[in-house]
Amino acid sequence: MAGFERIGSEQAWSGRIASVRVDRFRHEDGEEVSREIVSHPGAVAVLAHDGERLYLVSQPREPVDESALLELPAGKLDEEGEDALATAMRELAEEIGKGARSWRHMKTFYSSAGFSDEEIHVYLATDLYDERAETDENERIEVQAVPLDRLDEAIAASRDAKTLIGLLWFRAYGDGGP
Amino acid sequence: MAGFERIGSEQAWSGRIASVRVDRFRHEDGEEVSREIVSHPGAVAVLAHDGERLYLVSQPREPVDESALLELPAGKLDEEGEDALATAMRELAEEIGKGARSWRHMKTFYSSAGFSDEEIHVYLATDLYDERAETDENERIEVQAVPLDRLDEAIAASRDAKTLIGLLWFRAYGDGGP
Numbered sequence: 001m002a003g004f005e006r007i008g009s010e011q012a013w014s015g016r017i018a019s020v021r022v023d024r025f026r027h028e029d030g031e032e033v034s035r036e037i038v039s040h041p042g043a044v045a046v047l048a049h050d051g052e053r054l055y056l057v058s059q060p061r062e063p064v065d066e067s068a069l070l071e072l073p074a075g076k077l078d079e080e081g082e083d084a085l086a087t088a089m090r091e092l093a094e095e096i097g098k099g100a101r102s103w104r105h106m107k108t109f110y111s112s113a114g115f116s117d118e119e120i121h122v123y124l125a126t127d128l129y130d131e132r133a134e135t136d137e138n139e140r141i142e143v144q145a146v147p148l149d150r151l152d153e154a155i156a157a158s159r160d161a162k163t164l165i166g167l168l169w170f171r172a173y174g175d176g177g178p
Numbered sequence: 179m180a181g182f183e184r185i186g187s188e189q190a191w192s193g194r195i196a197s198v199r200v201d202r203f204r205h206e207d208g209e210e211v212s213r214e215i216v217s218h219p220g221a222v223a224v225l226a227h228d229g230e231r232l233y234l235v236s237q238p239r240e241p242v243d244e245s246a247l248l249e250l251p252a253g254k255l256d257e258e259g260e261d262a263l264a265t266a267m268r269e270l271a272e273e274i275g276k277g278a279r280s281w282r283h284m285k286t287f288y289s290s291a292g293f294s295d296e297e298i299h300v301y302l303a304t305d306l307y308d309e310r311a312e313t314d315e316n317e318r319i320e321v322q323a324v325p326l327d328r329l330d331e332a333i334a335a336s337r338d339a340k341t342l343i344g345l346l347w348f349r350a351y352g353d354g355g356p
Contacts, residue, residue, distance in 0.1 A: 036195055062215075064291045110247075111294075112218075172349045
């Protein structure tokens with residue numbers, strides 16, 4: 001498999017969260033290609049459970065026209081280079097009012113590698129304790145506690161990439177790992 | 179959970195594959211919000227196995243700076259409204275030179291619901307047969323046959339959302355389902 005190098009980059013659009021570049025690449029065999037790339041700071045998501053229940057959130061997602069999408073607690077990395085685990089801890093407190101004594105990195109993945117550079121880091125948080133919920137900017141988030149014996153139903157109901165990856169990974173490996 | 183309605187939409191950028199809109203929404207409580215939305219035609223992905231091996235592809239993904247990302251065979255819906263299953267059948271033939279007598283819808287998910295409307299439809303294809311591979315536009319795709327008893331290794335190596343969802347779903351449910 002040949003490698004490639006970036007030989008050009010042009011900013012096409014810049015928004016509050018994402019931006020778009022059109023980059024050119026030259027492959028080792030000389031072929032040049034251009035790619036439209038949506039640039040995003042990246043995000044974290046947390047599968048948190050206390051041995052009896054796991055904690056999801058439901059919130060409106062206007063881009064996909066959903067009034068209550070079921071998701072893992074999650075959030076954007078505030079800036080390039082922000083520590084992912086610290087972000088995950090903050091989001092867990094903000095969105096469900098919990099802290100965790102045990103943290104484990106589950107998986108880091110690209111949400112859509114064909115046109116976006118977004119990476120999402122998923123953590124497993126256990127040994128939970130109550131923490132005063134920080135004020136969150138989004139008051140439309142609703143916490144949903146799901147009994148662990150209803151995990152298959154949560155998987156069947158989920159239509160969000162990071163949430164499916166977290167729930168399916170937990171269904172396959174529990175607190176262990178591959 | 180309150181609903182919302184779209185009250186405005188402005189095209190911000192338009193590319194070959196994706197485009198960007200900035201839409202305004204009014205929630206039932208009167209609050210108005212604007213959202214940057216990357217619009218994408220959607221895609222399909224296929225977990226195909228013959229009882230002994232499953233078939234992945236590896237290809238360069240310039241947007242995430244990967245020279246050989248391991249993925250399920252996949253492709254974009256060519257236009258709005260193209261039948262997802264027909265696209266999945268075409269992509270399986272194009273990318274790995276296989277047809278399948280049995281098709282099952284596994285999952286449809288949003289790759290990144292916070293800023294993109296992309297939906298990906300994942301299918302399970304079994305009872306495979308050889309088909310003359312159609313000429314594909316991308317000659318950099320390399321087929322990788324993975325023995326089913328090395329599924330956990332493929333999951334550990336995967337960093338692509340649709341691929342993880344397909345592999346983990348298959349790890350959890352096999353040819354059955356939740």
